[in-house]
Structures are given as structure tokens and as C-alpha cells.
Amino acid sequence: MRIEHTAIWVTDLERMKDFYETYFNGKANGLYHNEKKDFKSYFMTFDSGARLEIMKKGNVTDQPSQTMTGWAHIAFSVGSREKVDELTDRLKKDGFTVVNGPRITGDGYYESVIEDDEGNLVEITI
Template identity: 65%
Template sequence: MKIEHVAIWVNDLEGMREFYEIYFNCKSNTKYHNSVKKFESYFLTFESGARLEIMRKDGINKQNKGDKIGWAHIAISLGNRESVNQLTDRLVKDGYPLVSAPRITGDGYYESVIEDPEENLIELTV
């Protein structure tokens, strides 16, 4: 058994697609659009085969900022500490907020945490 994909509602569908393509080398499918439901989405495929669905629909917006019940973050393994450091530096230079600088966590992970363009948390891990 495996998770087939995870999905996230977004405001800027094209901007979020570009973010994951640029920084995480994701490949996007053709945009799905349902004009009746005013819904559109992309599936973004990582090199490992994992998939992230980004979705937009009229009337869906972020209600709470910060801590809330539900998904807390996505963790993306980059393979080694140097890759974590390099991508963290690149994202910060490009203006994305750094939540937590690269470090070894209490449970032994080497990670940093940044926000994507819509303030969703991304852990960059080994």
C-alpha cells in the first residue's frame, strides 16, 4: 500500500505550479478544468514518483493562518545535507520566508523549513 498523491487548495494555481517546477523539478500534467464546478488542477510529479495535486476552485480560500487541525507541512527529502543547505539558501535569496534554518532536530532529522508562495510549510530534509 502507498499514498497515491496528496492535494492542496491554492489561490494562484499557475504560480504554485511554477514554484514546484522551478525549485523541486516537478513535472506537471496538462491543466484539468471543469467549467461547471469552476475547478482546475494540476498533478505535479516529483522525480521519485510522488505526486502533489494543486487545486483551485471559486469560493475556496484559506480561513485560518498558523496552527490549525489538519495537514501541518509537506517534507521533501533532498538526499543530503548540502542539498538542504543549497536549496534553503536559494529559496531565501529568492524571497521565500525561512521558518527554521538548517539544523538537526530533536528526533534526529537534518532539515530546514520554508514557506511556499501561499505560506504553506515545506520541510527540506535529507
């Protein structure tokens, strides 16, 4: 058994598609649009085969919160400490908030955590 994909609600579908394409080498399928339900989505496929569905419904604009229950973050393994440092630096220079790191966590991971355009947490690790 394996996880087939995970999904995230977004407010700006195109901007979030561009984010995952630009920084994490995601490849998007064609836009799915269900006009009756006012629902749109893309499936983003990454080099490892993992998939992320980014979804938008109508005029929903709720923002994520670190005090809610549910999924906490998505993590991308980039292969080395140097790549963690490089991607974190690139994101910071491009105006994204670095929440913490790069650092070695209490459980031994080398990681950084950034916020995407909509405040969702993205962990970058070896």
C-alpha cells in the same frame, strides 16, 4: 499499499505550479478544468514518483494557518545536508521565508522549513 497522491488547495494555481517545478523539479500534467464546478488542478509528479495535486476552486482565498487542524507540511528529501543548505539558501535569496533551519531537530533530522508563496510549510530534509 502506498499513498497515491496528496492534494493542496491554492489561490494562484499557475504560481504554485511554477514553484514546485522551479524548486522541486516537479513535472505538471495538463491543466484539468471543470467549468461547471469552477475547479482547476494540476498533478505534479516528482523524481521519486510521488505526486501532489494542486487545486483551485472559484474565488476561495482562505490562507493556511499554523493553528488549524489538518496536514501540517509537505517534506522533500533532497539527498544530503549540502543540498538542504543549497536549496534553503536559494529559496531565501529568492525571497521566501525560512521558518527555521537548516538544523538538526530533536528527533535527529537535518532539515529546514520554508513557506511557499501562499504560506504553506515545506520541509527540506536529507
